[in-house]
Amino acid sequence: MNTWLDISKDSDFSIFNLPFGIFSKKKSKPSVGCRIGEWVIDLELARKLGLLEIPRNIFNQNSLNPFIGLGRKRCNEVRLQIQEWLSVENSPLKRHFYALFHKIDELNLHMPVKVGDYTDFYSSIEHATNAGKIFRPDNPLYPNWKHIPIAYHGRASSIVVSGTDIHRPMGQFKPADSASPIYGYTKELDFELEIGAIIGRNSQQGEQIKVADAENYVFGFVLFNDWSARDIQRWETLPLGPFLGKNFASSISPWVVMIDALEDFRVNGPIQDPTPLPYLQVDGARNFDIKLAVRLNESTICKTNFKYMYWNIAQQVAHHTVNGCNLKIGDILASGTISGSEANSYGSLLELNWAGKNTISLNDGQTRTYLENGDRVSMHGFCEKDGKRVGFGEVFGKIV
Amino acid sequence: MNTWLDISKDSDFSIFNLPFGIFSKKKSKPSVGCRIGEWVIDLELARKLGLLEIPRNIFNQNSLNPFIGLGRKRCNEVRLQIQEWLSVENSPLKRHFYALFHKIDELNLHMPVKVGDYTDFYSSIEHATNAGKIFRPDNPLYPNWKHIPIAYHGRASSIVVSGTDIHRPMGQFKPADSASPIYGYTKELDFELEIGAIIGRNSQQGEQIKVADAENYVFGFVLFNDWSARDIQRWETLPLGPFLGKNFASSISPWVVMIDALEDFRVNGPIQDPTPLPYLQVDGARNFDIKLAVRLNESTICKTNFKYMYWNIAQQVAHHTVNGCNLKIGDILASGTISGSEANSYGSLLELNWAGKNTISLNDGQTRTYLENGDRVSMHGFCEKDGKRVGFGEVFGKIV
Numbered sequence: 001m002n003t004w005l006d007i008s009k010d011s012d013f014s015i016f017n018l019p020f021g022i023f024s025k026k027k028s029k030p031s032v033g034c035r036i037g038e039w040v041i042d043l044e045l046a047r048k049l050g051l052l053e054i055p056r057n058i059f060n061q062n063s064l065n066p067f068i069g070l071g072r073k074r075c076n077e078v079r080l081q082i083q084e085w086l087s088v089e090n091s092p093l094k095r096h097f098y099a100l101f102h103k104i105d106e107l108n109l110h111m112p113v114k115v116g117d118y119t120d121f122y123s124s125i126e127h128a129t130n131a132g133k134i135f136r137p138d139n140p141l142y143p144n145w146k147h148i149p150i151a152y153h154g155r156a157s158s159i160v161v162s163g164t165d166i167h168r169p170m171g172q173f174k175p176a177d178s179a180s181p182i183y184g185y186t187k188e189l190d191f192e193l194e195i196g197a198i199i200g201r202n203s204q205q206g207e208q209i210k211v212a213d214a215e216n217y218v219f220g221f222v223l224f225n226d227w228s229a230r231d232i233q234r235w236e237t238l239p240l241g242p243f244l245g246k247n248f249a250s251s252i253s254p255w256v257v258m259i260d261a262l263e264d265f266r267v268n269g270p271i272q273d274p275t276p277l278p279y280l281q282v283d284g285a286r287n288f289d290i291k292l293a294v295r296l297n298e299s300t301i302c303k304t305n306f307k308y309m310y311w312n313i314a315q316q317v318a319h320h321t322v323n324g325c326n327l328k329i330g331d332i333l334a335s336g337t338i339s340g341s342e343a344n345s346y347g348s349l350l351e352l353n354w355a356g357k358n359t360i361s362l363n364d365g366q367t368r369t370y371l372e373n374g375d376r377v378s379m380h381g382f383c384e385k386d387g388k389r390v391g392f393g394e395v396f397g398k399i400v
Numbered sequence: 401m402n403t404w405l406d407i408s409k410d411s412d413f414s415i416f417n418l419p420f421g422i423f424s425k426k427k428s429k430p431s432v433g434c435r436i437g438e439w440v441i442d443l444e445l446a447r448k449l450g451l452l453e454i455p456r457n458i459f460n461q462n463s464l465n466p467f468i469g470l471g472r473k474r475c476n477e478v479r480l481q482i483q484e485w486l487s488v489e490n491s492p493l494k495r496h497f498y499a500l501f502h503k504i505d506e507l508n509l510h511m512p513v514k515v516g517d518y519t520d521f522y523s524s525i526e527h528a529t530n531a532g533k534i535f536r537p538d539n540p541l542y543p544n545w546k547h548i549p550i551a552y553h554g555r556a557s558s559i560v561v562s563g564t565d566i567h568r569p570m571g572q573f574k575p576a577d578s579a580s581p582i583y584g585y586t587k588e589l590d591f592e593l594e595i596g597a598i599i600g601r602n603s604q605q606g607e608q609i610k611v612a613d614a615e616n617y618v619f620g621f622v623l624f625n626d627w628s629a630r631d632i633q634r635w636e637t638l639p640l641g642p643f644l645g646k647n648f649a650s651s652i653s654p655w656v657v658m659i660d661a662l663e664d665f666r667v668n669g670p671i672q673d674p675t676p677l678p679y680l681q682v683d684g685a686r687n688f689d690i691k692l693a694v695r696l697n698e699s700t701i702c703k704t705n706f707k708y709m710y711w712n713i714a715q716q717v718a719h720h721t722v723n724g725c726n727l728k729i730g731d732i733l734a735s736g737t738i739s740g741s742e743a744n745s746y747g748s749l750l751e752l753n754w755a756g757k758n759t760i761s762l763n764d765g766q767t768r769t770y771l772e773n774g775d776r777v778s779m780h781g782f783c784e785k786d787g788k789r790v791g792f793g794e795v796f797g798k799i800v
Contacts, residue, residue: 116556116557117555117556117557120640122640131639135639142638142639144574144581144635144636144638147572147580147581148572148581148635148636150636150639150640150643151640151643152552152553152640152641152642152643153552153553153554153555153643153647154553155517155553155725156516156517156556157516157517157605157725157726157727157728157731158605158725158726160605167605167606167724169722169723169724170608170722170723170724171722171723172547172548172677172722174544180547180674181544181547181548181677182677183677183678183679183722205557205558205560205567205648205649206567208570229723232723235544235548236544236548236550237639237641238542238544239531239535239542239550239637239641240520240522240550240551240552240641240642241552241637241639241640241641241642242552242640242641243550243551243552243553244719244720244722244723244725247553247723247725248605248723248724248725249605249724274580277572277581277582277583278583279583319644320644322569322570322571322572322583322644323569323570323571323629323632323644323647323648324567324569324570324648324649325555325557325558325644325647325648326557326558327557328557331557
């Protein structure tokens with residue numbers, strides 16, 4: 001499939017992708033757009049021009065939630081319609097090109113969804129084993145880990161869109177050589193490379209989403225950086241889990257890639273042994289082959305892949321609702337840090353520096369254990385197969 | 401201060417209280433009301449009649465959030481104006497009595513606020529010590545407990561208003577005599593007696609709310625029942641804290657008692673030793689003398705008091721934002737289970753039955769360890785001093 005638009009061969013935003021997000025021009029209100037190459041298509045204008053049969057007050061909004069509320073089937077029909085128009089010469093998109101297409105670098109991008117609740121999983125066995133080895137060398141994986149997609153609730157209010165500066169948090173922590181805790185700026189500021197699933201359909205309180213049906217509740221995915229302050233986290237975490245070590249900020253990429261755009265990149269996940277309980281058993285290729293990388297300033301310091309995840313999104317959704325907890329459109333289920341088995345595939349500095357024991361060498365000759373002020377972290381992810389490329393662009397944040 | 405309205409002497413909703421909530425009549429939309437005795441005053445109608453100078457689209461809403469957004473000072477002015485009108489014979493409230501006053505038993509009550517994020521603290525030293533003794537007899541309080549108002553993020557979407565039935569959750573847990581986890585209905589369904597603070601003012605990401613200023617970010621309080629499934633919680637909780645053992649439901653009382661209505665009931669909290677770090681140090685009487693009780697079916701099984709809390713709301717707010725985490729109007733900061741030092745003052749069945757070792761005798765001759773289907777749990781709270789009574793009514797839920 002080709003398009004009359006000039007798109008770079010290595011663009012994440014090929015005609016096979018067409019993710020949705022929220023953009024604004026100078027002095028105009030935020031509204032829904034569809035990304036193609038270095039362009040954004042103005043969907044509210046397309047609607048006004050009569051090209052898309054979508055109700056009013058869906059596209060002229062500051063979040064995708066109302067659009068997602070139309071149902072994934074309808075949203076994907078919009079996506080496929082755009083795809084068709086981009087592939088044929090005689091198309092209304094081409095006729096209205098100058099009105100409908102905005103250059104990406106002339107736009108502001110906003111949070112794509114209004115997040116009700118944000119859940120952070122812990123579904124990479126490599127990450128859980130590394131974190132376990134660091135803190136509990138004799139007992140890296142807890143007995144529950146292979147039975148439960150472990151998760152906890154994170155903070156929704158502090159999730160920000162890519163490009164937002166990240167303030168180094170202050171807090172309370174206890175250095176190893178101190179009898180009492182001290183107050184100050186975190187000395188162990190870290191990132192976590194994750195992928196966030198955007199919930200696409202409401203469930204009711206008391207309702208269980210069955211694992212075989214669970215993907216129907218997922219609209220799509222974003223890149224997710226779950227910033228962490230390891231010293232604060234370490235001191236506060238017992239017995240109720242992470243709180244201030246995490247909730248100061250998380251960053252997400254602005255374009256939500258629909259799960260429909262990822263169909264060609266499905267792969268089988270790792271074998272799960274012991275076999276999970278029946279409510280978590282699911283057939284088919286439920287993992288996605290998404291190549292991931294983290295850049296710190298000018299250096300790529302991690303390369304890994306989403307396909308390594310032990311627990312998949314269907315299992316996460318089924319587990320999340322097994323007790324009747326209700327999910328809502330716009331909720332984010334983040335994967336947890338994504339690590340591979342090689343030392344250069346770890347998705348956090350905690351693992352890359354092995355809790356401060358190693359330093360990480362950057363291209364410019366500098367070294368890092370944790371993040372310093374002014375550091376720029378970007379995460380990238382894309383799928384590629386048979387000449388098709390579907391990607392997420394980046395999630396970027398600078399420490400201030 | 402007296403009122404021309406007939407109010408029972410032992411009503412929680414005296415002229416000194418005047419809490420706000422959301423009500424609806426049959427076939428009408430939810431809107432803001434003010435509770436007095438067995439009556440609810442229709443504030444949108446009062447505005448339309450020209451009695452209250454409040455902008456449009458504040459009272460005709462399904463949450464208090466827009467009203468709270470006017471600022472606590474303005475909200476309390478409305479409360480004091482109503483109080484004055486209730487205390488003088490020649491008052492517009494009395495003139496329009498038949499239009500403005502609805503009988504409480506003819507109304508539906510709704511969630512009073514739209515909750516963005518819900519945080520659950522762990523601020524009762526008696527509860528933390530009991531929970532510690534039960535699970536870790538040799539180490540009841542973790543070393544961080546007296547330095548940090550420990551907290552974690554809970555689920556916002558599953559918070560429901562008093563009166564909503566609670567579905568017994570299913571899930572995964574591991575009986576002591578089983579080698580593997582099993583799936584089924586929780587056998588250890590519990591309540592937690594808490595008080596929830598409703599945030600009244602937004603803070604910005606990166607901003608610290610100073611402890612001396614922190615109460616200005618609190619609009620008021622509600623009773624809060626943080627339903628818990630202990631077997632699910634026990635199996636899932638390491639290393640990231642509670643998740644499905646908690647997030648199936650929490651219940652709140654429908655009337656938000658303004659912090660201004662509680663001024664006369666301030667008391668000093670327990671002495672904090674060791675002295676907290678400076679960002680948590682605060683002078684003055686920051687605790688509130690609120691008498692609390694839990695009834696299971698027809699039996700009162702717990703009597704305790706909010707004044708026992710080790711960490712107060714000012715310290716909780718300051719700690720929550722020390723890392724720059726932003727708070728939003730409508731967020732709930734719950735206290736954590738409120739227990740006293742006596743065995744009949746424990747705010748959860750876990751403590752009352754000491755992890756299943758004891759049974760609790762009810763008035764009707766039945767006994768309980770954990771909740772059974774059909775059980776009705778209500779929590780009650782009120783302040784009383786010098787003939788003034790200010791209370792919360794109840795938060796009620798039935799297990800189905």
